[in-house]
Amino acid sequence: MHVRLVRPAAVAISVAGALGWAPAASAQPSEPTPWASAAPAETPAPDAGSVEITTKDTAGDVLAGAEFLLLDASGLEAGRGTTDVQGTVTFPDLVPGIYRLKATSSGSPLHDLVADQDVIVTPGATTRLTVTSPFKTAKVHLQVKDDKTGKLLPGATVNIGTGTATLLTLTTGSKGTASGELPVSSRATRYWAKQIMAPAGYDLHKPIKTFTAGPGSPVTVTVTNAKTATVPKPSPSDKPTHRPAPTPSTPGKPSSGADGTVPSAPSTSTPAADATTTAAEIPVDAPKPKAPTGSLAHTGADATPWIATGAGLLVTAGAAALVVARRRTVGGSGSESDGKNS
Helix, strand or coil: CHHHHHHHHHHHHHHHHHHHHHHHHHHCCCCCCHHHHHHHHHCCCCCCEEEEEEEEECCCCECCCCEEEEECCCCCEEEEEECCCCCEEEEEEECCEEEEEEEEECCCCCECCCCCEEEEECCCCEEEEEEEECECCEEEEEEEEECCCCCECCCCEEEEEECCEEEEEEECCCCCEEEEEECCCCCCEEEEEEEEECCCCECCCCCCEEEEECCCCEEEEEEEECECCCCCCCCHHHCCCCCCCCCCCCCCCCCCCCCCCCCCCCCCCCCCCCCCCCHHHCCCCCCCCCCCCCCCCCCCCCCHHHHHHHHHHHHHHHHHHHHHHHHHHHHHHHHHHHHHHC
């Protein structure tokens, strides 16, 4: 009996407990348990994709420590990561679509941030993308100076480049200097500088200068110019002095110039006949030039030798006549004396 009384009581207690728990459970809304909600995150959706980023610089070296941010089409953050020693970072379990990739750090003091770009995620595939981070530009300071005094010269134009490409053109201002940013392709890049226009009053600097620049480092390029040689102007004292005209000479007597030279005989108004003209070509009735009265006919030669020669002949003739007369006198006297003696 005792057993029968105990067993129904237990049944009644269990039933009462069941009845008391059932209404409370039906009154509260059903919520998933924490372990049930975490299960879908561990198992990616069958159509999910991923993005793998590899970073390098323009020299081909991988960059570790570069940081990237991935944004979805709504602009919300879909992932964030940092490249490893291989220069790689992966964004897994991405819903297919278009994403925006932003670089927040290059991971190197020598490199600049790469520009933002879009990435397309396809279902069940990995999109691999190589990002090239550029080197930081070099700061170039150009100065043009006088090669003797060191004075800074404005108005000079210089081209700067590497290989066969011109990368930068600088013109010095009023202070004789100019500055600019030069693209860099390696940790130590070699460049050339060539002047294409010289300052006013200076010769062009023809030699080509070479220099080396690194990423983000300042470098100074100096070009010197020599002044253009000037031709001296003639002095007023170098001009020829005015020489007075010779005074007219008397007829028949040659006049000497200031330097003692005897000028040539003046030409007549009648032009001389051409040496090639024959006698047949000269007209018979052509007027002949008249000799001036009281003087010998002008033949183009000096008359003084002729006068001297004539005077000499006259003196000689007179002396000869005198000798003949004396001989005759002496001969006659001899004849008379011979007659008297006979």
